[in-house]
Amino acid sequence: MPNYEPLTPFGVGGPAALAQINAAAADRARRKTRPQNDHSEDGASGNDPSRADKFALLRALTEARGAFGLSDRTLTVLSALLSFHPDRTIDGDAPTIVFPSNRELSLRCGGMAPATLRRHLAGLIGAGMILRKDSPNGKRYRRRKMEGGSDAFGFDLAPFAARAGLIYEAAEAATAQVLAVRAAREAVSLMLRDCSSLITLALSEGRAGPWSRLAEAFAKLSAPLPRRADFDQVETRRRALASLMAEVEQTWLDGLTEKEMSANEQHNERHYHNSKTESLFEKSGREKVMAPAAVQKGSTYSSGTDGGSDRVTVPTPDLHQIQALPLSAVLSRCPSIGDYAASPMTDWTEFIRTAALVRGFLGISPDAWRQARSVMGEKHAAIVLAAILERADEIRSAGGYLRELTRKAEQGQFSVMPMLEALRNRHS
Known part of the structure; x- marks a missing residue:
């Protein structure tokens, strides 16, 4: 007789229960619409798209954690849960249940308090990375069946592997965003240096031109960017500096035309x-x-x-x-x-x-x-x-x-x- 997989968690209410119900229903619908893989030798070798390397996938999720609303402490809990799964790969099409005790899970999370642990577990469920597979009494354990095999109750890691494609895409996007921010910051730094040099030289040499106004505009744009400024903030500053730099350079060249390029x-x-x-x-x-x-x-x-x-x-x-x-x-x-x-x-x-x-x-x-x-x-x-x-x-x-x-x-x-x-x- 097939086992029944519950949708609702044991002894949990409020938003956490709603997150579990939504995640479990979505996972059940995904498994019904997706054909089962026959996990042949190709699947074991890593060519099966439903299987994922847990370490590589965790690293990708760490890079893309902002896209899923996960904090570093939440990822610490996920890493601890993955440590209870003995295999390196996780099958996204079959339940992969780990059933650690609260005490052992807390120890692997560096002694995290039970209330904090529950909050981060709810965050992982809400993000669709894990599911609760609670027993009738809410405890976590594995039970052997007389006909062979076993039933396990605890946390299902299969959704984590099932979302591998989405996680890797988000990680690539996050990496591209980091590189774009870095390039924009470098451009801002270089333009600040050039603007400062040209304006300082022009003022010290008394060159003709609106250098006082340009110096005031430069002072407004030279304030340090926030350390965690996003791309839009940095790009806005870069565009403003690019416009100012074009005006500064043109004013400098106009001054050269009038002052320094009139020889016979x-x-x-x-x-x-x-x-x-x-x-x-x-x-x-x-x-x-x-x-x-x-x-x-x-x-x-x-x-x-x-x-x-x-x-x-x-x-x-x-x-x-x-x-x-x-x-x-x-x-x-x-x-x-x-x-x-x-x-x-x-x-x-x-x-x-x-x-x-x-x-x-x-x-x-x-x-x-x-x-x-x-x-x-x-x-x-x-x-x-x-x-x-x-x-x-x-x-x-x-x-x-x-x-x-x-x-x-x-x-x-x-x-x-x-x-x-x-x-x-x-x-x-």
Whole structure:
């Protein structure tokens, strides 16, 4: 004669009884509509979808506990119940009853109080993870039958395995949510750093623009996020900062257009040559400038005075190379500057704008940058700055190094081409 499986719990009323009744009815309906598996060798090997590894499933439920409204203490009780099941796998299509005493279950839960234990058991039943299979007197035990087999009364773990697919899906969603929150937090941190740097530099240099208003907006968005902020909170902050960052960057670039990119086009035609192609940097990180070039006859260099009378003889074999040098050749040797461009650099104008932006990040003063552009010209100064950025980790003071190169260029002892050649050799 088949055993009757009760729907109602023994001696339990209120919401806990209602949760048990609903869970038991749903489990009974599921078993009626789902065909029984014949648990052959395939099922034992783990290919049966109704069977689940209890440890892997518990880990997945731990990651997805928020989706099921379970706390860490409730999962501790579930882990204790699983420890009473001797097999590693649990069959979701057949009753899997464990029948620990209250005292033993409490001990495996770290000495949890009986009232707390009952509350967490009710939580597991309400979440559909276990069912109560109470005996007529409410006690938990196993009873052998004369015809073979046995009847057990206690807690049924089969619903836990039956919901494996749902649990794994929720765990994947929870993991994706954690990664999304982490990525949004990283973006917030990076934008906060960039906004702070640009606004601080602009205010300290007295640049034109609505920097005071931008600083106030930044202060409102720089408050720390809650440690357990959800994705919506972090994403809202990220979007607000992205909007502010776009305005800050555009204001900075507008300031550069007005303040730092108005040099005469004639500077782009200047050229200074150094016949030695040794590296500009030493491995120890100490800066090394180019050795003085041999002065040759046949071409002249203007020191930039109004009268143009101070002229020294310098060679010109590289002049056509510099003028004909494509932007792609510079970018192949100095790819790092591309990370700072607001848009893809397709012409020299955008390259020079980006170099002026990078100047602030390298800590080069406006005076040093202005002097370099005045002596070398806009194009050559931008190339030099891109080369300095490429080896920023080897240069102790980017500003001091640029001033030294400017001084060498003013004396006709520095050329851009050997610097680019050294970078080409480095990347090859």
